[in-house]
Amino acid sequence: MPQPNSESERTRLLESTAPLERMAYFRSELELQDESMAVLAPYRETFVKYAEDYADHLYAKFDRFAQTQLMLHMESSPGRLRRSWEYWFRALWTSGLDERFINMVWRSGVLHVALGIDQRFIDLAYGYTRRYCRDMAEREVPIPELRKVLRTVDALLDFCMLLATDAFISSTQRCDTEVMMGVAHQLRNPLTVIGGNAMRIRRTKGPCTDAQEHSEAIFEEAVRLERLVKAVGTYVDILNLKPEFEICSVPQLMSETLQILRPEYPSPDFEPELALEENNALVRGDERCLRPLFLQTLRNCLEAVDKANPRLRITSRPSTATPGFLQIEIENSGPSPDPDMIEALFEPFYSTRPLGTGFGLPIARLAAKKCMGSVTLRATPHGGCYTILLALPGAAGESVFFAGE
Template identity: 25%
Template structure:
């Protein structure tokens, strides 16, 4: 048998036997029982709030059930009333039910029938108690909710609204039709007084079974300048699959929108500063991949942002020699060790290197976790080159001063030596062996004189007198000056390229020295038959138009160990010479703003490549 929850029952019965019988039955079922013999005795109590059920005799000495029921309903509105009658009186039962009775039962009372009726009352009251508790919870939630909540029926009339509605949207009465309250929640454009006609009201969509979720709208109140941003949620209320109404919730997100707008402005400002910064700005993930790459970095490196985003910074931009060292610097930065001032080269898309000095800062999220490294780099390539040129100039000036002093001090000695050699030659004209020794002394003295002149020429400042010239004419003239060296040999000079007569703003005398030196070295290095090829082409590096001149020969070539050193002062692979020729050539080309290097000749032979800006004089 189903267990019936215990009830607090008041029995109002004037018959003692019936009263005792009812008490026994009820107490046997663990109900709490109170009794009264008359209406007056019953109404004299003050604990009506605890009474769950009342068993009322149809006829009492001092009144009838029809007269007492309205009074009982007032003092115990939640108590169920069962009328007990001794005879079948259908009309009386209907009258009692009309006056507020819950049920009726006939005498003599059947205990099982009574238990059934009380069990039904207990179940109903238990459900009612749950509903009351739920209603209290809902009421408390509505009253304390910061969101505006509106419940409407299927016609859009207001059934319920909470206090937040008036604060956020405006005053709203129960029963208000949609045309009255709907204007309060209309979506407006934030910068205009007109409604946003592109948006259909959330209520209309909810009543079509189209839930509205977190839709952001700008809602204006009736007062001027009182609009607020709202997040709207709306959904239908369905009973057995039939739409009975809808619930609409407005959440004030004005502060959030203001914070988002402020954050957007700050982000736009930061983005603008990053893009406008005259420095390399790179944002790296903790794994060293490129996340952000500003315009200056694009212009400096030649890589567009979309080409490097997501790529490994070290493998993409650093020369191989620096990768291990800079990865270690990056690791220390992630460990929040000071690494500002670190310098390294980056390799541009064209293959050139730029020297960058970095300032690094770790970036953290709201939880304090490191999410990346912001690297700000200053390009000091030009400064470094200027410093190197200044240092080089100081060294050259020192060499020049030393050579000038040496030449001054040695001039008299050389002149005396020269005079003595000439006089000695006159005295030993008839002695061939002595004449041979004098010639060797003369050659040594001439070599010493040329050595002084070469060093003095290398140390002297280079002053250019530029004019627009045909490069081919310059190297042809240099080749003609070398005729004593190639005349009578199997030598061929070949010109190639798009247009051999390319024009360039150069100093023809100085550039002639360069070509003379290169061609002379080629003639010295090659054995017959000699083939020397000179080619001139137009190229572009980082958007700058240049002329590229390549001189190739079919000699033994330049080994990897000599490629850079051949341009060092006093370095030579020949048995004769000072080793200053290519060093002077580099100074002349760099004075023109160009570059000279040993190229990678295809097959046998050496290649010297000159790159010159194709500018105006």
């Protein structure tokens, strides 16, 4: 069976801990409290006796697939998987879902990612396990108690699946961000050298030479790539951010963002039209997400604005289509975006501008998502219009465990 690349990596995986607050929330939602768990007490010793048979059953199921046969037959320690499955099965009935058990299941999910195990096989294993446990309960539990026991058994397995899935999502996201940051880091120093040398060639005195013309193109590309590296860093920072929700002022954040963008205005006398509702000025979000959200959407509007007749209008009102949310619209004059290409604009690396990074709108969409909101773009007769939806105060409860995942 394949193993993590190093002993230090394996140690890191085995020492990782589950997000216990989120797991407590899952447990509460599944009604796995002491009272419901108590219905299993009379049958725990009986269920535990099935551990070895369960492990054999699961082994036989996966020994039928070419994709999993190799892992079963090439174990670093023969019988290790069976022993692990036996241990898990016993702990399922005896642990009381204590912190040790929760961390064990969580770490198994992290390890599955490190080993490159297809998550669909993990889900399939839980499907086999659910069927096995239900058959076992139907054999061992008297009919008057069977319904309550089966309900608790299902909730137990649902909880374990949530644990493993949560670990899978968190670990996969961490792997993705590590790759992105690694690439950005490796590019940064070479780009500095390339850009610096191109700049020195550009400054060479005398008649313009082919080398100077080529250096101009090299310098422009180096600048674009440096901007791309910075944008990737911003994207990863937001991706890793755990939102801390508070009441935020939209007019204040908009005004501060416009001030930052003033050097990018199409003319010195240009002024955007800010028409935000005073009675609905507050939203529930994280400023660390809202600032890049507003910055990127406003910047895109300014870049696309009609230079001969620049107009930028920002309005807000409670959404009628999505009650409980504030609808902010940012409309600019200029060419209307192609409706068939709008969704592509929100994909990383896609840009219609020669020096664009293709990360502005992906950053905006990710930042909106972190605040449980959204950002969309539509064509208008005289330009384009961004629509941002953000939660009004009191629109959602305090349980925001999935925000930013």
